[in-house]
Amino acid sequence: MLYREAGQYKTSYAADMAVFPILQDRIGLAVILLIAFVVIPLSGNNFMLNSVLIPFLIFALATIGLNLLTGYTGLLSLGTGGFMGVGAYACLKLTTFFPQVNIIVWILASGFFSAAVGVLFGLPSLRIKGFYLAVATLAAQFFLEWCFIRIPWLYNNSTSGAIEVPLRTLFGIPITGPTATPVTRYLIVLAIVVGMTWVASNLVHGRIGRMWMSVRDMDLAAELIGIRLLPAKLLAFAVSSFYCGVAGAMMVFLWYGGAEAEVFAIDQSFLVLFMVIIGGLGTLIGSFFGAALIYILPIGLRAVPAAFGLPIHPAAAEQLTFVIVGALIVVFLVLEPAGLARLWQIGKQKLRVWPFPY
Amino acid sequence: MDILYKVFIDPFLQMGTSPDLLVQTLWDGLVAGVLYALIALGFVLIFKASGVFNFAQGIMVVFAALTLVGLHERGVPAFVALALTIVVMLVLAYGVERLMLRPLVNQSDIILFMATFGLTYFLIGVGQLVFGGNPKVMIASELYLPSGAFEFKALGGFVSLQKIDIAAVVIASVMVGVLAVFFQRTRIGRALRAVADSHQAALSVGISLEQIWVIVWFAAGVVALATGIMWGARSEVSFSLQIIALKALPVLILGGLTSIPGAIVGGLIIGIGEKLGEIYWGPLLGGGIETWFAYVIALGFLVFRPQGLFGEKIIERI
Amino acid sequence: MRAPSSREAALGEVLLAVEDVSLSFGGVRALTGVSFDIRKGEIRAIIGPNGAGKTSMLNVVNGFYQPDSGRITFKGQVRKSMRPHAAAAGGIARTFQNLALFRGMTTLDNILAGRALKMQRGFFWQILRYGPAMREEVEHRRRVEEIIDFLEIAAIRKIPVGRLPYGLQKRVELGRALAMEPDLLLLDEPMAGMNLEEKEDMSRFVIDVNQQYGTTIALIEHDMGVVMDLSDRVVVLDYGRKIADATPDEVKRDKNVIRAYLGEPHGVSV
Numbered sequence: 001m002l003y004r005e006a007g008q009y010k011t012s013y014a015a016d017m018a019v020f021p022i023l024q025d026r027i028g029l030a031v032i033l034l035i036a037f038v039v040i041p042l043s044g045n046n047f048m049l050n051s052v053l054i055p056f057l058i059f060a061l062a063t064i065g066l067n068l069l070t071g072y073t074g075l076l077s078l079g080t081g082g083f084m085g086v087g088a089y090a091c092l093k094l095t096t097f098f099p100q101v102n103i104i105v106w107i108l109a110s111g112f113f114s115a116a117v118g119v120l121f122g123l124p125s126l127r128i129k130g131f132y133l134a135v136a137t138l139a140a141q142f143f144l145e146w147c148f149i150r151i152p153w154l155y156n157n158s159t160s161g162a163i164e165v166p167l168r169t170l171f172g173i174p175i176t177g178p179t180a181t182p183v184t185r186y187l188i189v190l191a192i193v194v195g196m197t198w199v200a201s202n203l204v205h206g207r208i209g210r211m212w213m214s215v216r217d218m219d220l221a222a223e224l225i226g227i228r229l230l231p232a233k234l235l236a237f238a239v240s241s242f243y244c245g246v247a248g249a250m251m252v253f254l255w256y257g258g259a260e261a262e263v264f265a266i267d268q269s270f271l272v273l274f275m276v277i278i279g280g281l282g283t284l285i286g287s288f289f290g291a292a293l294i295y296i297l298p299i300g301l302r303a304v305p306a307a308f309g310l311p312i313h314p315a316a317a318e319q320l321t322f323v324i325v326g327a328l329i330v331v332f333l334v335l336e337p338a339g340l341a342r343l344w345q346i347g348k349q350k351l352r353v354w355p356f357p358y
Numbered sequence: 359m360d361i362l363y364k365v366f367i368d369p370f371l372q373m374g375t376s377p378d379l380l381v382q383t384l385w386d387g388l389v390a391g392v393l394y395a396l397i398a399l400g401f402v403l404i405f406k407a408s409g410v411f412n413f414a415q416g417i418m419v420v421f422a423a424l425t426l427v428g429l430h431e432r433g434v435p436a437f438v439a440l441a442l443t444i445v446v447m448l449v450l451a452y453g454v455e456r457l458m459l460r461p462l463v464n465q466s467d468i469i470l471f472m473a474t475f476g477l478t479y480f481l482i483g484v485g486q487l488v489f490g491g492n493p494k495v496m497i498a499s500e501l502y503l504p505s506g507a508f509e510f511k512a513l514g515g516f517v518s519l520q521k522i523d524i525a526a527v528v529i530a531s532v533m534v535g536v537l538a539v540f541f542q543r544t545r546i547g548r549a550l551r552a553v554a555d556s557h558q559a560a561l562s563v564g565i566s567l568e569q570i571w572v573i574v575w576f577a578a579g580v581v582a583l584a585t586g587i588m589w590g591a592r593s594e595v596s597f598s599l600q601i602i603a604l605k606a607l608p609v610l611i612l613g614g615l616t617s618i619p620g621a622i623v624g625g626l627i628i629g630i631g632e633k634l635g636e637i638y639w640g641p642l643l644g645g646g647i648e649t650w651f652a653y654v655i656a657l658g659f660l661v662f663r664p665q666g667l668f669g670e671k672i673i674e675r676i
Numbered sequence: 677m678r679a680p681s682s683r684e685a686a687l688g689e690v691l692l693a694v695e696d697v698s699l700s701f702g703g704v705r706a707l708t709g710v711s712f713d714i715r716k717g718e719i720r721a722i723i724g725p726n727g728a729g730k731t732s733m734l735n736v737v738n739g740f741y742q743p744d745s746g747r748i749t750f751k752g753q754v755r756k757s758m759r760p761h762a763a764a765a766g767g768i769a770r771t772f773q774n775l776a777l778f779r780g781m782t783t784l785d786n787i788l789a790g791r792a793l794k795m796q797r798g799f800f801w802q803i804l805r806y807g808p809a810m811r812e813e814v815e816h817r818r819r820v821e822e823i824i825d826f827l828e829i830a831a832i833r834k835i836p837v838g839r840l841p842y843g844l845q846k847r848v849e850l851g852r853a854l855a856m857e858p859d860l861l862l863l864d865e866p867m868a869g870m871n872l873e874e875k876e877d878m879s880r881f882v883i884d885v886n887q888q889y890g891t892t893i894a895l896i897e898h899d900m901g902v903v904m905d906l907s908d909r910v911v912v913l914d915y916g917r918k919i920a921d922a923t924p925d926e927v928k929r930d931k932n933v934i935r936a937y938l939g940e941p942h943g944v945s946v
Binding site for chain 3: 012013014017199201202203205206207208210211213214216217218220221222223224225226227228229282
Binding site: 076124127128129130131132135136138139142143145146149150266270273274277281315316319320321322323324325326327328329330333334337 | 649650
């Protein structure tokens, strides 16, 4: 009853092709944005901001990036961690050389460096497919990890081997460095993520998204409707790596405040891949769901014993989390291989006819 | 010019001037290669028969080794612990088949791959919970594995062959030999090959896929156990071992995902190539290149033969 | 049936000429010295027993296979080796025996995908999905809707093609090929697996495409009734060689063709 589209007629193709054709969807989106931009900063729980929302948004962006490559174009990549790292280190060098330029500009610009690296390591996709391509991206991942440790120039020769984030401001308000408040950082991350999600949505709904999905579904058929495969795949690598690079830069500059190379290790690649698959391959909203589940669930699990007053050793809680998350992944894949996005879709379908069964 | 000299001339000169180092390097590479090949073998077994890329192979190595050592720690005699561990791997194979493979039987490859990820996390958690997260010492002497080394003067210097390494090569070779005979000569081996070729055809001649999958995961489990014992005896039993499994990937690329001889040849090439690269070219780049050098070797091969050295050529029919 | 003479007059010059094309895979000779031509505006049927090389011939025209020898002239230009996307850009579209649809997408998106070559608005506008990019989307959507109406598949346009019955999937694939506005349309067994009613519909579409849009059509087909009714000329292949090349009536009576493919009549007229 709430979700009926009855009465919403489309009188033009443009209206039919809108990203959110149903009015209730648009209202829902507006509400979410309102909560995100206004309500949450006002309620100001620093823990929530610092440890839950900011990382969730950053991971969601990285997940969107990987989803564009793996979910929409069908190119499995295990180099996400490395590409995120390229963004972070590029941002550091850019702001070191040009400290007067606003850091937000550099965060976004660092994506281009990631994109370039992504294209380079995507070149094998001309000849190599599927699992073998994934291993080529692993080569990228391990090589980049090695670079992050072995090239001191990248981390400004700091003795600790880690990136140290300098203080940067926007209109006089500190946004990076130790004095930046969680609310400030949250708002900037939110703005960037919302903007880039909008761009990703535009891309996948238009001819480029169709091109990528054609390559994914049957690349031979894509060729026969005139799509040139290598440029299409390289574009996917470029855009995907751009998103991961920006996410990496934000991770270091707007969340951790500093980082060691381990942050961009292979574990990160797998983590983001989990998020993509659990959330739903080839969906943007799934990227948010996946990031939420994979990132927030362990936090929740760790908090549960404490909430119930059960005395569990923290190490044991950590290990138990592994067991539960591992089991949940398998259970989840059995129940709904198309991910949370499909569950969401099914839920909306049911909501459309509620309170009637069909 | 200087760089060209350093890359193309100098390493070979070094090989020539200290042949004992060369032989040592070749031997170390051979041993590493044999162990990579064993891990790759586990992957190939499972992939051939069920089409699943088992990311959990690495953790199975650790888990098997941990179970063995953990049981012994609790007072179980060495060979009884070994037998019990084999039983555990059988139970694990049943569990995986029943709870993971059967429900996901028609899903895409990437879903199955992800499921093995879940399995990995699960085994890491269980392993740590039950046996603790600290590195342990493999019960090599209790299993009558040799220790010490043969050292001899040769080629103007020293060459040292660890006895445990020799044992590893021997045991691995025997294992591969047994598996090869098993596949070629026995009824079950034939059934395994049939399943690897085509699930549907195998079903239509009455082969039970579930049984085959249990057998194959069990075989992979036993291979994992052997690998775990060997690796553990050479260093220690810890969770960092499972990263070694990632090293098997370049081996699989070279050898093709479906070829047992490929896994072996690939393992040797990667093991030796990696060691040579590290000793003779590594210093040029500041060292530590073994983390990615193997992948670069494999990538080079892939560009020329996308299906690997022994893999089946991917023919796309329209 | 059309009056033969006016149709003859309507057919134009040679659009595609296949000269002495040979192709082998490993030890198997798929095609040996095959030559024929297709005139602009005609409907050319390629028939023959299974394994005769018909699909291989289309694959060569399409650019999927490069012939070992011989040459192909399209629109007056001799073609060197060519990838499928170049063939597509040149004006050749294709459907497949076993369907080559994008199963993750809806009917509408599949057919829109066929407009890929015609949609040129740059990356920057795609990012914004505004202005020129949006106008282009709408304009192509309009064209695609015309095709959807023509093929009578409006009711299923938002359904993922994987869920459609086989006959409708074949229609969607035809729609995607039509969206390319090709000069030459290659149809590989478009009627396979269809019942009588579906075949009549598909035949009607093929004729309409040829007459309304002037598209030249080459089709592989096993149903002799369809071949006789639709085609202007027929090429018959057997074991990779051409054994006949004439009008349907002449081919029907050709002794070689009867022996290789049609079979001796047993009181039932073909």
